[in-house]
Amino acid sequence: MGSYLSKIFSASPLHELQQHMAKVAACSGELVPLFEALDKQDNALVGEIQKRIHKLENEADDIKRQIRLHLPRSLFLPVDRADLLELLAIQDHIANTAQDIAGVLVGRKMRLPEKTGTAFLEFVSSAVAAAAQAEQTVAEVNELFESGFRGAEVDIMESMITKLDDIERETDKIEVTIRGRLFAMENNLPPVEVMFLYKIIDWIGDLADDSQRVGSRLQLLMER
Amino acid sequence: MEYFVLYTLMAAALGLFMAWGIGANDVANAMATSIGSRVLTMRQAVLVAAIFEFLGAVLAGGEVTSTVRKGMIDTELLVGDPQLLIAGMLAALAAAGTWLMLATRAGWPVSTTHSIVGAIIGFAVVGIGFDAVHWEKVSAIVASWVVSPIIAGVLAFILFTTVRRLILETTEPLQNARRYVPFYMFLGGTLITLVTLLKGLKHVGLNLSMVESYSLAAFVGLIITVIGIYFIRRIPTPAENDREKQFQAVERVFAVLMVLTACAMAFAHGSNDVANAVGPVAAILSTAKTGSVLQQSPIPVWVLLLGGVGIVFGLATYGRKVIATVGHQITHLTPSRGFAAEMAAAGTVVMASGTGLPISTTQTLVGAVLGVGFARGIAAINLGVVRSIFFSWVITLPAGAGLAAMFFYIFRLLPG
Numbered sequence: 001m002g003s004y005l006s007k008i009f010s011a012s013p014l015h016e017l018q019q020h021m022a023k024v025a026a027c028s029g030e031l032v033p034l035f036e037a038l039d040k041q042d043n044a045l046v047g048e049i050q051k052r053i054h055k056l057e058n059e060a061d062d063i064k065r066q067i068r069l070h071l072p073r074s075l076f077l078p079v080d081r082a083d084l085l086e087l088l089a090i091q092d093h094i095a096n097t098a099q100d101i102a103g104v105l106v107g108r109k110m111r112l113p114e115k116t117g118t119a120f121l122e123f124v125s126s127a128v129a130a131a132a133q134a135e136q137t138v139a140e141v142n143e144l145f146e147s148g149f150r151g152a153e154v155d156i157m158e159s160m161i162t163k164l165d166d167i168e169r170e171t172d173k174i175e176v177t178i179r180g181r182l183f184a185m186e187n188n189l190p191p192v193e194v195m196f197l198y199k200i201i202d203w204i205g206d207l208a209d210d211s212q213r214v215g216s217r218l219q220l221l222m223e224r
Numbered sequence: 225m226e227y228f229v230l231y232t233l234m235a236a237a238l239g240l241f242m243a244w245g246i247g248a249n250d251v252a253n254a255m256a257t258s259i260g261s262r263v264l265t266m267r268q269a270v271l272v273a274a275i276f277e278f279l280g281a282v283l284a285g286g287e288v289t290s291t292v293r294k295g296m297i298d299t300e301l302l303v304g305d306p307q308l309l310i311a312g313m314l315a316a317l318a319a320a321g322t323w324l325m326l327a328t329r330a331g332w333p334v335s336t337t338h339s340i341v342g343a344i345i346g347f348a349v350v351g352i353g354f355d356a357v358h359w360e361k362v363s364a365i366v367a368s369w370v371v372s373p374i375i376a377g378v379l380a381f382i383l384f385t386t387v388r389r390l391i392l393e394t395t396e397p398l399q400n401a402r403r404y405v406p407f408y409m410f411l412g413g414t415l416i417t418l419v420t421l422l423k424g425l426k427h428v429g430l431n432l433s434m435v436e437s438y439s440l441a442a443f444v445g446l447i448i449t450v451i452g453i454y455f456i457r458r459i460p461t462p463a464e465n466d467r468e469k470q471f472q473a474v475e476r477v478f479a480v481l482m483v484l485t486a487c488a489m490a491f492a493h494g495s496n497d498v499a500n501a502v503g504p505v506a507a508i509l510s511t512a513k514t515g516s517v518l519q520q521s522p523i524p525v526w527v528l529l530l531g532g533v534g535i536v537f538g539l540a541t542y543g544r545k546v547i548a549t550v551g552h553q554i555t556h557l558t559p560s561r562g563f564a565a566e567m568a569a570a571g572t573v574v575m576a577s578g579t580g581l582p583i584s585t586t587q588t589l590v591g592a593v594l595g596v597g598f599a600r601g602i603a604a605i606n607l608g609v610v611r612s613i614f615f616s617w618v619i620t621l622p623a624g625a626g627l628a629a630m631f632f633y634i635f636r637l638l639p640g
Contacts, residue, residue: 003252003546004333004613005586006260006553008593012603074608078600146471146558148384149600151393156467 025135027056028098039117130211161215171208238317239505247538252546254493258486260554261562280494281532287580292503311635313504316343319627335584346625373591380568380595401477414445478559485566492573498531565592
């Protein structure tokens with residue numbers, strides 16, 4: 001029983017995309033308390049937060065899988081299917097990176113070098129802010145769809161994306177400073193530890209870069 | 225004719241059965257977009273459907289009924305044998321009814337219109353001969369099946385684009401919705417009334433001049449608009465300037481408009497689809513009554529009433545369950561989109577009804593939905609289902625024709 005007509009309408013993948021980004025942002029957001037705990041050398045708390053990150057990353061993965069499963073080629077969407085999947089992949093990468101950072105920090109029982117705690121915290125906070133801004137921009141997609149991908153709503157999106165770019169640029173600057181400081185003290189630290197610290201810095205930078213890429217993809221999505 | 229009562233009863237029973245089937249299944253398709261966008265509750269939807277399907281059937285169903293009754297076959301070839309026409313039309317009804325029941329059981333998206341047209345062609349070719357079919361008329365009908373979804377799609381695209389330009393993409397969508405939605409109401413109300421006046425009221429014995437018709441239609445449109453404005457005024461403006469809240473209020477404005485388009489859709493469906501059931505009945509009745517195939521008698525109003533009652537009966541017994549299911553299935557269609565699709569489809573169907581062309585309401589509505597989709601208005605359309613809906617008529621025509629041929633040989637055994 002049912003009507004054929006009702007079967008032609010499918011659930012909006014845009015809505016699921018927002019849910020995914022919310023999980024991703026929550027996942028990367030946990031990095032701030034993680035670095036705080038690391039700075040205080042509270043190992044128990046670090047381990048606990050790492051588990052939370054792992055759990056959130058898993059949940060994001062589930063949503064990602066759902067979206068991909070429910071996005072057959074026969075679906076006619078108001079946005080380009082490839083753009084949508086690419087956006088999903090970028091979002092997914094943010095959560096993966098957050099998980100990698102937490103994993104390496106815990107797995108290698110890493111410590112932040114002395115007097116770099118606040119600098120790392122500032123750096124990671126800035127990167128997480130970029131992810132949060134990306135989440136807010138993705139959350140605006142509903143209104144964008146509602147307005148037919150045109151006009152006033154596009155301006156709102158554009159200004160949000162500009163803000164996202166600003167945060168990313170800010171994060172880049174902090175990255176340069178923190179690299180400089182690590183370079184100055186690297187000879188006094190165990191080499192392998194230093195190697196991994198650079199790796200962590202890279203990954204934190206990636207968080208902001210990927211968040212910015214979310215914004216650029218959204219721009220393509222709007223224009224089609 | 226001595227077996228007049230027998231034939232009348234058989235025709236009425238089969239016609240009623242088919243009208244019941246239309247009410248049970250087809251109406252849910254016509255109402256789907258309204259129910260899906262949560263504009264009407266189930267109870268209201270059933271009520272609107274019942275009233276306007278009935279009105280559409282009785283007031284504007286005459287032209288299509290004439291086409292189904294005598295437009296597709298050359299009745300002059302039947303002058304000597306009125307019983308042939310009776311057996312054939314009975315067979316067509318039985319075939320279309322059976323095919324619809326089979327298809328519904330199997331879950332195939334078939335059209336009642338295509339079933340009955342296929343069935344009538346089937347009996348005519350088998351019973352009378354290939355030349356008995358007015359092929360030029362039949363080609364016009366088949367062409368209308370291709371053209372009607374396209375027209376509805378283009379109309380829906382244009383409608384939704386104007387909605388986007390005037391309302392959705394502006395900085396103050398709510399204010400603009402309040403300002404412009406009444407114009408759409410006037411347009412819709414006037415159009416539907418006009419077609420009814422121009423094409424329908426002859427059957428009720430009312431004859432209006434062109435000027436009278438146009439003025440009366442505009443007047444009715446105006447009344448509908450005033451009522452609409454009253455309800456739009458009652459929608460509160462959200463306190464915050466939050467875009468999301470604004471759009472929610474905008475959709476509530478469109479919801480008022482969509483009540484109107486839901487009525488229009490039910491009306492349009494009644495005007496076009498009731499003919500599938502009562503067209504053959506009308507043909508049988510007049511032939512059985514006069515014993516002659518060549519009559520110019522008008523369609524008795526009670527035949528259209530029979531169709532209307534059958535549809536409402538189907539709706540009340542089974543259709544409301546289907547409507548309830550549809551309501552749970554479609555949850556992703558907002559009124560600003562649903563209205564554009566429905567208004568375009570209703571307009572196309574009513575105009576086709578006015579010209580006497582039996583078209584498929586569902587396929588027209590699907591065309592309109594695609595039109596809104598092309599304007600980037602719909603979140604996700606399942607093209608697989610769309611394809612199966614459009615291609616269903618390829619199988620329905622031969623199936624209806626084959627079944628009709630079979631039933632024809634059975635009914636030929638009836639006493640003459």
